[in-house]
Structures are given as C-alpha cells and as structure tokens.
Amino acid sequence: MFHTGVARAVVAAHAHGIAGIGAAVEAGVSRIEHRTWIDQGGFRLLDDIVDEIAARAIAVRPAAGPDWRGFTERFGHERAEEMFDGIRRMRERGVRLLTGTDAGVSRAVFDDFVSSLEFFAHLGCTSQEIVDLATCETAEALGLGKVTGSLPRLTGRRSCCPVGAAWAAVPPARGRLRALGYAR
Numbered sequence: 001m002f003h004t005g006v007a008r009a010v011v012a013a014h015a016h017g018i019a020g021i022g023a024a025v026e027a028g029v030s031r032i033e034h035r036t037w038i039d040q041g042g043f044r045l046l047d048d049i050v051d052e053i054a055a056r057a058i059a060v061r062p063a064a065g066p067d068w069r070g071f072t073e074r075f076g077h078e079r080a081e082e083m084f085d086g087i088r089r090m091r092e093r094g095v096r097l098l099t100g101t102d103a104g105v106s107r108a109v110f111d112d113f114v115s116s117l118e119f120f121a122h123l124g125c126t127s128q129e130i131v132d133l134a135t136c137e138t139a140e141a142l143g144l145g146k147v148t149g150s151l152p153r154l155t156g157r158r159s160c161c162p163v164g165a166a167w168a169a170v171p172p173a174r175g176r177l178r179a180l181g182y183a184r
Contacts, residue, residue: 009030010030010031010141010142010143011027011028011029011030011031012029012030012031012032012033012061013027013029013031013032013033014033014034015032015033015034015035016034016035016036016038017036017037017038017039018037018038018039018044018046018049019039021035021037021049022046022049024058025049025052025053025056025058028056029058030058030059030141031058031059031060031061031098031141032053032058032059032060032061033061033063034061034062034063035060035062035086035090036083036086037083037086038083042082043079043082043083043086045086045089045090047093050089050090050093050095051093053090053095054090054093054094054095054096057096058095058096059095059096059097059098059137059141060087060090060095060096060097060098061097061098061099061100062087062097062119063100063101063102064101064116064119064120065101065102065115065116066101066112066113066115066116067115068115068116068118068119068122084122084123087123088123088124091123091124091125096137096141097120097125097133097137098133098137098138098141099113099116099117099120099133099134099137099138100116100138101116113134117130117133117134120133135149135150136149136150137149
C-alpha cells in the first residue's frame, strides 16, 4: 500500500511470517501489518529483527479485530496467547503499535472499534496508551498527523487526546469504555 505523505511515501507491508517480516524491514517499510512471526515450527519472534523494527521506528499494526476473543477460542487459548505475547514483547522492546482491523475476511467488521481497543488492554496497555494509539499515533503513522488524530478543540493543544477528553467525546460508548478503565 502506498500513501504519499507530506514529506515521504508511507509504505506498508502485509507480513505474517518471519521471512516476510525480515524482508519488509530490510526494504525499509514504514509499517508492518499483522506480523504473526509464524513459520513451519510455530511462532518464533526474533529479537534482532524486533530491535531493528524499533530502531527504524517501523510501526506495527497487529490487525486485531473486534472478534479477537472469538479468534482466541477458535485458534486455542494457549496458541493465541503465544501470539499475543509476541506483541507484548515487541511493545516492551519499543516497537510502536497501531490500531486497526483487517478487511475482506470473516468476522472483520468495522462497527465495533471499542472491541478492537479492548485487545490492547488485554496486552497490558494503559487507558492513555490506548487512546493515544487510537488517535494521534495511528494518524501519525499514516502520514495524517497534521490533519487528524488529535482533539485540539477539547484539549486546546495539538496532541493526543487525554483520557478525560476521550470520555467526554464518546458518550454512546461509555459503558464499554468503563471496562477499559476510562471512567473517572
């Protein structure tokens, strides 16, 4: 996928396996979609590649959709958690994560974004981190940070939306947001 940003082209690679992830990093992409670290032996996160992803500031979108809990049931809890642990390790090593889901696959709907955000809570992200991921972090990674991704009218500044402002901005989802720890 190519998106021409203000200063440079933003290039994303769709990569599940180790070879594809390594090739994407070597090619200098801006984002990696999925990154499951799977090969014939199972899941194998390679720390040297993760460190290179972090050093090059390549963003990673796990593509966890609203049905991530159902995926866990279908895939098997232990195997799913092994894959989720890889995302946790990447986050701990400084890899920038992004929100968003997949298109064109079963159970990938676009009308339940809060469920997708709950995945990041499951990974251990704080409420503020989740709000930042869903707003300014993802907008910046898409090359759209100058035009969207922050709520300057609510915050009075050009930055990520603080949790309190997010709470005020989305009254219909308050019950779901309470589960993520947004309630004050």
